[in-house]
Amino acid sequence: MRDGKTDAAVRTERLTRVYRVGRRRGQPPQERVALQEVDLKIRPGELFGLLGPNGAGKTTLIKILTTLLLPTSGRAWVAGYDVVTQPEAIRRRINMVAGGESCGYGLLTVRENLWMFSQFYGIENRTARQRIETLLERFGLRERGGSKLSDLSTGLRQKVNIIRGFLTDPQILFLDEPTLGLDVNAARQIRAFIREWVLERPGRTILLTTHDMHEAEALCDRVAIINRGRILACDTPENLKRGLQRDALFSLQVTAFPGSATLLQAIPGVRQVRGRHEDGRLELDLVLAEEGVIGPVISALTAQGAHILWLRKREPTLEDVFVHLVGRGLSEGTEEAG
Ligand SMILES: Nc1ncnc2c1ncn2[C@@H]1O[C@H](COP(=O)(O)OP(=O)(O)OP(=O)(O)O)[C@@H](O)[C@H]1O
Ligand SMILES: [Mg+2]
Structure with missing residues (x-):
């Protein structure tokens, strides 16, 4: 049974996450607030961006929504299911890719790795093989399909990661810094694909994080600006910039x-x-x-x-919006919160 809030793809209410850090014998643990009472509502079909500097809380939010991390307080629903009490229902409907993570087995080929992941999700063999070929073609990787994953450059491996995310045709896809470390062309190719994917599949939702305001502006229907665990503004890029005109x-x-x-x-x-x-x-x-x-x-x-x-x-750019809200640039990072 879905637990209410069914109209939203993602919904959070006063979502808070506190990390305990620096636990040493005889010393009280220190608390670091990574997310602070975050209220967010993402509609089905949206390409939604979470824009913020290093340490803002983006990955923490993604981890909670993908049921890898529990909230400290507050609540969150994905596809209408509660992240704490209904994680299995959520996992069946989502996928997640984190930029810069290494994923898969270096000794297996690109195709073998992708096929293996498709089987984890129970995708029927023929469908899986078809999707793999289509995606390899789309990302210009067909010739490298037979290469061992460990023989690929970091950028190509990141493309394989991204393919893994789309391979399962998820209802909601979470992309944590999808173009991290990619050159301009590869980043552009991936952004174009992301855009196309949501356009061709009405109702599918993407939540991506980035600290790149160009990426957020070029790609997202709506953007939430996050800093020190708090959402400071949430609107279309146009509306966010209009305030500065x-x-x-x-x-x-x-x-x-x-x-x-x-x-x-x-x-x-x-x-x-x-x-x-x-x-x-x-x-x-x-x-x-x-x-x-x-x-x-x-x-x-x-x-x-x-x-x-x-x-x-x-x-005006989203960088101007960020500076207006926070008083410093996106690239300058967050001082540790908490
Ligand atoms: N496992 C952890 N233990 C302790 N503190 C953590 C942990 N993970 C994150 N933090 C802290 O929580 C805050 C938010 O971190 P988070 O990784 O969510 O930020 P981010 O926006 O994803 O940053 P980046 O752009 O660098 O990836 C930071 O202050 C970070 O130091
Ligand atoms: Mg992060």
Whole structure:
């Protein structure tokens, strides 16, 4: 029997997970809050993204939803079944792939590994073989089907992992950082496949995690931004960005100069300054209260001896949304919560 909440593919209510860490003799255990009262509702058919920096709690949430980890408090349902009391019903309907994990037996070939996994899920032999060939073809791996898994590069092995996720045709698929460590082309290929898969199968749901805002923007119908175990915002990428459209956003590149870009923060109307160095140049992303503020910014930079190489207005990104919510960039990680 499904335990209520049947209309959602995934639902959580005040879901909380606390890890006990650093247990040493004679010392009280320390607690680390990895998830804090998370309320989430993902509809069937959605391609839903969980976007957050390292340590935000993404993998912890995926592990609870895939019944690999118990919640400390709160509740969660997947396909209408309770993760604590009905884990078997959930496992029959889902699959999970974690980027960067090594999976399968190195001595078996790619085909043998995939076939073995299909048998764990009780997929009929002919269907399994057909699906394996279709997926190998789709990922450009047909020629490598007979190679031992251990002979493949990390990127190709990750593709095999992804194939393993889709092979069982799950009702709900959990992808934890699916493109982690892949080159641009391989990542693009996998994103295209993910998108196609949900489009072709109405009602199938994907929950993926990423710390890559481009991935979240390009792929997801809705995105929840998570930081330090809390969901800070949840909406379509467009709606999340719309909230920032009153600001003036600029990107510019300057030659290296002796001072620091943080001096720009003192200029009235400068809301955010993010900088990265590249080949002796400094690229700056600025969020300004209004366009006119760019004048004093340019004056301040030239006064420091910087030459402006280019300057352009830009549209808000999910990175801007994240900085707006959290006060720092996605790539800067989470300080340990708890
Ligand atoms: N087994 C564990 N024992 C103790 N603390 C843990 C454990 N697993 C995770 N944590 C802590 O819980 C928090 C959330 O970790 P989690 O792995 O869920 O984050 P994440 O968003 O997946 O990060 P990443 O992007 O690095 O994969 C972190 O503070 C982490 O140190
Ligand atoms: Mg993780």
